[in-house]
Amino acid sequence: MKKHWDNPLEHAMPEGTRVPASVRIGNVTVAPATVLAPMAGVTDTVFRRFIRNASVFTSSTDHPSSVEDQVTNEKSGCGLIMTEFTSADGLSRMRESKRKRYLTFYDDEHPISAQLFGSNPATLAEAARIVEETGFDMVDLNLGCPAKRVVSCNGGSGLLRDLPLIETIFRTVRAAVTIPFTVKFRLGWNDNHIICVPLAKLAEDCGLNAVALHARTREQGYTGQARWHHIAEVKAAVGIPVIGNGDVRTPEDACALVAKTGCDAVMIGRAAPANPWIFRQIAQYTATGRYDLPTADDRYRMIRTYFQMLVEESNPEAPGKMKQFASWFTHGVPGGAVLRKAIYEVKTGAAILEAVDRFFSREAGQVVDQLLNESVAPVPTFAVSD
Numbered sequence: 001m002k003k004h005w006d007n008p009l010e011h012a013m014p015e016g017t018r019v020p021a022s023v024r025i026g027n028v029t030v031a032p033a034t035v036l037a038p039m040a041g042v043t044d045t046v047f048r049r050f051i052r053n054a055s056v057f058t059s060s061t062d063h064p065s066s067v068e069d070q071v072t073n074e075k076s077g078c079g080l081i082m083t084e085f086t087s088a089d090g091l092s093r094m095r096e097s098k099r100k101r102y103l104t105f106y107d108d109e110h111p112i113s114a115q116l117f118g119s120n121p122a123t124l125a126e127a128a129r130i131v132e133e134t135g136f137d138m139v140d141l142n143l144g145c146p147a148k149r150v151v152s153c154n155g156g157s158g159l160l161r162d163l164p165l166i167e168t169i170f171r172t173v174r175a176a177v178t179i180p181f182t183v184k185f186r187l188g189w190n191d192n193h194i195i196c197v198p199l200a201k202l203a204e205d206c207g208l209n210a211v212a213l214h215a216r217t218r219e220q221g222y223t224g225q226a227r228w229h230h231i232a233e234v235k236a237a238v239g240i241p242v243i244g245n246g247d248v249r250t251p252e253d254a255c256a257l258v259a260k261t262g263c264d265a266v267m268i269g270r271a272a273p274a275n276p277w278i279f280r281q282i283a284q285y286t287a288t289g290r291y292d293l294p295t296a297d298d299r300y301r302m303i304r305t306y307f308q309m310l311v312e313e314s315n316p317e318a319p320g321k322m323k324q325f326a327s328w329f330t331h332g333v334p335g336g337a338v339l340r341k342a343i344y345e346v347k348t349g350a351a352i353l354e355a356v357d358r359f360f361s362r363e364a365g366q367v368v369d370q371l372l373n374e375s376v377a378p379v380p381t382f383a384v385s386d
Helices: 045-054 086-092 096-103 120-132 156-163 164-177 197-204 229-237 253-260 276-286 296-312 316-329 338-344 348-359 366-372
Strands: 023-025 027-030 034-036 078-084 112-117 138-143 181-187 212-213 241-244 266-267
Touching: 034 276, 045 078, 045 276, 045 296, 086 096, 086 112, 086 120, 096 120, 112 120, 120 138, 120 164, 138 156, 138 164, 156 164, 156 181, 164 181, 164 197, 181 197, 197 212, 212 229, 212 266, 212 366, 229 241, 229 253, 241 253, 253 266, 253 276, 266 276, 296 316, 296 348, 316 338, 316 348, 338 348
Parallel strands: 034 078, 034 266, 078 112, 112 138, 138 181, 181 212, 212 241, 241 266
Antiparallel strands: 023 027
């Protein structure tokens, strides 16, 4: 996977422009108007709940006299969370007991949307019915994933070359469910095939409740700059909510995206695992005009909490997941390579937790301790599939 942004732009905080307090998608209120992007291998139930906990921010607690107490969600700085993308074909075929593994969520995850991928209208409609029956608040169609294995099956961004089939899918799924139906898509297949505006209009005509645009083509993958001006074009073309996505690494970026495009909500993907506080920071800035950077203690508690959640799930894949996230969570931590090495060398979740505790313990050494007490600004450096 690509592990960095190409020459990321630095945005100043736009004067007077902030991420909206809320957005209405069908009958669901998303407050604040921030969305955790669906990410394969990342946004399982543990990570989603972890993000919700890391994002807790209550303006009235920190600033009881603030006139803007109502602009932030008191439960979480992240207004909507989304599942990993799930194969509609697989979901419709598997036993109900096995479906729970892919569609598990908890009460504290609402509002939550389940994302599906596939190319058969009837199968996608059946999968959407399963999503609705399971209790999800929304269902989303993936037209953005650039992975070859998905595109080869005409799923994800592969469908961008077939607008008539997309229309059939939109109408068939819309008729199958009553919960809000949304779509996440890219600009088009390549620079010679930019279809984001007609696709957004088609979604609106077919009764979808919102669109999310990752402002890159399928051919771009995660290279180059996200071209936000296309999000502005989509916003000008439709009346349903438009969610902007692409190159949002900081609260400044989120506000700049809203200022430059007029989008109704901001979706954050690859920045979230490296800086789980980004939603809280956006909510804090919305309420107070400022936001805090994580301290070394924040980083310790973040790593420890997420890893402990994985262990408590009793998932046999927990050690592998912990090792996967170690490189993301320790970015920006002085001496992080030492911790990563210690994590990679052990085999059990309990041993990984011990390695984390040892690394952050004051007994680890005066020099390391001094470094870890410095506040380090988060600079995410990885990418994942949408």
